[in-house]
Amino acid sequence: MGLPRFGRPKGVDMQGKLSPNLFVANCGPAVGLSHDTIASVFAAFGEVNGVFAADESGARVIVSYCDESSARAALEALDGHPCPELGGRTLHIRYSVLQPTAPINDSVPVSLVASDLNIPGLYLVHDFVSTKEEEELLASIDERPWKSLAKRRVQHYGYEFCYETRNVNTRQHLGELPSFVSPILEKISLLPDLDNAASIVLDQLTVNEYPPGVGLSPHIDTHSAFEGFIFSLSLAGPCIMEFRRYTDGDWLNDNTKTQTPENGSNFLRRAIYLPPRSMLLLSGEARYAWHHYIPHHKIDLVKDSVIRRGSRRVSFTFRKVRADPCPCDFPQYCDSQR
Ligand SMILES: O=C(O)CCC(=O)C(=O)O
Ligand SMILES: [Fe+2]
Numbered sequence: 001m002g003l004p005r006f007g008r009p010k011g012v013d014m015q016g017k018l019s020p021n022l023f024v025a026n027c028g029p030a031v032g033l034s035h036d037t038i039a040s041v042f043a044a045f046g047e048v049n050g051v052f053a054a055d056e057s058g059a060r061v062i063v064s065y066c067d068e069s070s071a072r073a074a075l076e077a078l079d080g081h082p083c084p085e086l087g088g089r090t091l092h093i094r095y096s097v098l099q100p101t102a103p104i105n106d107s108v109p110v111s112l113v114a115s116d117l118n119i120p121g122l123y124l125v126h127d128f129v130s131t132k133e134e135e136e137l138l139a140s141i142d143e144r145p146w147k148s149l150a151k152r153r154v155q156h157y158g159y160e161f162c163y164e165t166r167n168v169n170t171r172q173h174l175g176e177l178p179s180f181v182s183p184i185l186e187k188i189s190l191l192p193d194l195d196n197a198a199s200i201v202l203d204q205l206t207v208n209e210y211p212p213g214v215g216l217s218p219h220i221d222t223h224s225a226f227e228g229f230i231f232s233l234s235l236a237g238p239c240i241m242e243f244r245r246y247t248d249g250d251w252l253n254d255n256t257k258t259q260t261p262e263n264g265s266n267f268l269r270r271a272i273y274l275p276p277r278s279m280l281l282l283s284g285e286a287r288y289a290w291h292h293y294i295p296h297h298k299i300d301l302v303k304d305s306v307i308r309r310g311s312r313r314v315s316f317t318f319r320k321v322r323a324d325p326c327p328c329d330f331p332q333y334c335d336s337q338r
Pocket of ligand 1: 216221
């Protein structure tokens with residue numbers, strides 16, 4: 001919903017034809033490359049309109065440029081060569097075209113409670129803060145300066161998060177987390193049943209503000225950047241969050257087969273509704289092995305209700321910056337163990 005739909009290049013006749021849109025295979029969140037990272041590498045050849053999933057594989061994307069000459073320069077420079085900025089992967093690039101297709105039904109049933117998703121380490125606590133606390137938190141961040149990204153605004157505390165590297169600069173400490181989040185940190189420390197979570201000292205906070213229709217591309221928070229507990233508090237408007245577990249698969253060699261949920265998807269999909277004032281916790285497998293994703297929707301279908309994303313959603317994501325290499329049990333998703 002809401003995103004341009006691009007066609008896979010058809011046979012050889014697309015070769016030799018110019019287009020500002022490139023179909024790029026062996027590239028995407030399933031192989032550890034976020035859309036933001038891909039955009040920053042392709043931006044070396046001209047202004048990038050956006051990076052979109054080409055299909056459901058997670059390993060093929062469309063890079064859409066503002067003009068054809070940028071696409072041609074990128075294709076000539078990057079096709080068939082290992083790309084050091086993209087983990088040394090060899091990209092397979094063709095021109096693509098925008099398609100006037102019928103909309104694809106890309107929806108997945110949305111659960112209200114975390115236990116329905118059956119993802120180890122995923123928890124959702126409803127009404128984690130009161131409406132009064134919510135108002136106070138929103139007032140506090142609205143008094144502080146925002147940093148504008150392409151589609152949303154952010155604030156960073158503790159350590160700055162760098163979207164190009166998807167990491168933090170541990171040598172640049174911005175200071176303690178602000179006092180207005182102390183009650184939240186206190187409540188987190190009192191949460192029951194979380195292995196070792198009580199002792200964790202959260203030292204990094206990213207505040208995201210999403211306008212309606214803006215989401216977040218599928219990603220796993222970089223293992224080497226943050227430890228094993230990620231807490232995200234939703235405020236103001238609601239959204240849904242989708243989780244994807246990519247299977248180690250045939251994306252390595254097979255760039256031709258279309259994989260969709262209907263004909264044999266190569267990832268598992270689950271989705272949960274995040275109402276305002278709820279606290280999401282990603283730990284263990286949920287944190288290390290599942291991509292999380294906020295679809296770019298203005299409305300979400302939750303059970304039988306159509307839910308409109310309010311005028312904004314604000315999230316407070318609390319993490320602990322990692323000092324040592326990540327020792328997780330999911331080396332296929334782990335940049336410390338590659
Ligand atoms: O907005 C959210 O709840 C999630 C934010 C997130 O995943 C991130 O900043 O890495
Ligand atoms: Fe994240």
